[in-house]
Structure formats: C-alpha cells, structure tokens
Amino acid sequence: MKKFAAIQMTSGPEVAPNLAVAETLIAAATVAGAGLVVLPENFALMARGDAERLGVAEDDGHGPIQDFLAATARRHKLWLVGGTLPMKTMQPKKVRSACLLFDDQGRRVARYDKMHLFDAHLSWRAPSGQNCDVEQSNGETYRESAVFESGTEVVVADTPFGKLGLAVCYDLRFPELFRAMLDHGAEVFAIPSAFTALTGRAHWEVLVRARAIENLAWVIAAAQGGRHANGRETHGHSMVVSPWGEVLTRHESGPGMALAECDAARQREMRTQLPSLQHRKLNP
Numbered sequence: 001m002k003k004f005a006a007i008q009m010t011s012g013p014e015v016a017p018n019l020a021v022a023e024t025l026i027a028a029a030t031v032a033g034a035g036l037v038v039l040p041e042n043f044a045l046m047a048r049g050d051a052e053r054l055g056v057a058e059d060d061g062h063g064p065i066q067d068f069l070a071a072t073a074r075r076h077k078l079w080l081v082g083g084t085l086p087m088k089t090m091q092p093k094k095v096r097s098a099c100l101l102f103d104d105q106g107r108r109v110a111r112y113d114k115m116h117l118f119d120a121h122l123s124w125r126a127p128s129g130q131n132c133d134v135e136q137s138n139g140e141t142y143r144e145s146a147v148f149e150s151g152t153e154v155v156v157a158d159t160p161f162g163k164l165g166l167a168v169c170y171d172l173r174f175p176e177l178f179r180a181m182l183d184h185g186a187e188v189f190a191i192p193s194a195f196t197a198l199t200g201r202a203h204w205e206v207l208v209r210a211r212a213i214e215n216l217a218w219v220i221a222a223a224q225g226g227r228h229a230n231g232r233e234t235h236g237h238s239m240v241v242s243p244w245g246e247v248l249t250r251h252e253s254g255p256g257m258a259l260a261e262c263d264a265a266r267q268r269e270m271r272t273q274l275p276s277l278q279h280r281k282l283n284p
Contacts, residue, residue, distance in 0.1 A: 074106030113151025200235020
C-alpha cells in the first residue's frame with residue numbers, strides 16, 4: 001500500500017525559512033514512506049500584506065519557489081503537491097494562487113489556480129451562556145479578491161496513486177467543484193489550506209469528511225496551523241481521510257505531518273458495495 005502525507009506548517013513572511021521548514025518535513029515524510037506529499041496553502045509565504053505577495057510572485061515555470069518544489073520532488077523521489085504560491089498574471093497588481101503538482105522526477109505535471117476567493121467578514125457571537133475565545137468586537141475581515149485573480153479550470157491529474165483532483169482551502173465549501181473533479185475521474189483530492197481558527201473549529205473537519213464521503217474519495221487536507229507573524233491564527237488539524245469518511249490520522253497544531261496508508265483496493269470495494277456514485281440523478 002502507498003502512503004499519503006499532509007504537511008502542516010506555521011509559515012511566516014520570509015520565503016527562505018519557510019522553504020527550510022518544508023524541506024525538513026518533506027524529508028521526514030519520505031523517511032516514513034510517503035509517496036505523495038501535500039504542502040499547505042501559502043507554505044512559502046504567509047504575507048503581512050498584498051505588497052509582499054506581489055513582491056515574491058513568480059512567472060509561470062520560473063522562480064525560486066518553483067525550483068525548490070521541482071528539486072525537492074526529484075531529490076526525494078516522491079510526488080509533491082506544492083501547496084500554493086503567488087503566480088503573476090497579466091494584471092500587475094493581481095496574482096493567482098497556484099497549486100502545482102510535481103512527479104517523482106521533478107517534472108511539473110499539473111497546475112490548478114484557486115477558483116473560489118475568500119471574501120468574508122467574520123463576527124461570530126457565542127450563544128448566551130457560552131464562552132467564545134475569538135475577539136467579537138472587531139471580527140476578522142478577509143478580501144482575497146483584492147489581490148488574487150480567480151482560476152477557471154478544473155484539474156485532475158493521473159498519478160500512481162489514482163486520479164488526483166486539486167482544490168485549495170475555500171474551494172472546500174463548494175461541493176460542485178468536487179463533483180466536477182469526480183466527473184473527470186478523481187479518486188483522491190489534495191486540498192492545501194489555511195483555514196482561520198474561527199471557521200476551522202466549526203467547519204474544517206465536517207467539510208473535509210463530507211467531500212470524502214459524498215465522492216467516496218481519499219482526501220489529503222494539508223493545513224496551516226498556529227499563530228503567524230502577521231497576527232493571523234490558523235486552525236491546523238491537517239488530516240488524511242478515507243473514502244468512508246474516517247479520519248485516519250491528524251496533526252493538530254504547529255509544524256508536523258499527518259501520514260496514512262492508501263488502500264486503492266479498499267476504495268474500489270467501497271464504491272462497489274455502496275454504489276451511490278452510480279445513483280446520481282442530476283448528472284451533468
């Protein structure tokens with residue numbers, strides 16, 4: 001059986017230290033037997049502002065972050081989902097959040113650009129009588145569309161681990177994207193993420209397990225986890241979930257990894273014994 005690893009990081013605003021942490025964790029995953037490793041969203045840079053993102057944005061196919069990913073996959077002889085990195089667009093003040101897949105020879109196999117952008121103001125209030133450890137007066141505001149440009153393409157790639165569908169963080173809330181990947185044959189989903197502490201506590205595990213269950217697919221959910229230099233707190237709880245919806249392994253907080261074995265035969269058995277995918281009435 002093959003092993004999946006979801007890498008968790010608490011990335012900061014400097015690229016070089018983040019790449020060093022990623023290299024250490026990927027090496028550990030390799031020693032543990034992982035053949036497919038997924039890095040979290042923003043693994044190379046948790047920016048303090050839009051200017052930092054624009055400053056490290058790379059041209060497609062060229063740049064130190066892409067070079068690092070290719071070289072690391074090749075050196076460790078594993079398939080690597082490179083979290084996300086800012087990629088230049090035709091608009092000078094916009095980037096795309098690109099998720100790149102490299103094979104075990106360091107060749108880029110696929111690119112997915114984050115489709116759904118997180119524009120939200122969170123000011124959740126605890127029900128009467130309950131405590132809330134989130135600042136309620138000001139809330140948290142996110143507007144990814146101010147600097148990011150949406151992707152438009154569904155991406156599923158052939159790998160030795162099955163057909164791999166790529167999604168990023170907020171995409172997790174849109175089951176139609178995962179159905180579209182399923183219709184392209186997806187058997188495994190890789191989801192680099194950086195869920196907020198607030199939304200993560202309420203929704204992260206529920207959403208990850210739901211995408212696994214409804215598609216009878218493996219989910220490798222790699223997250224940011226901890227308090228970042230920019231003041232943001234992310235939820236963590238990176239996990240690998242089976243097609244039955246079981247959380248096989250998780251890493252709760254701080255840098256580390258969640259590692260689990262993938263049994264492709266068991267997935268085929270599940271899809272045969274519970275043929276819900278064949279019972280769909282609203283197929284496109």
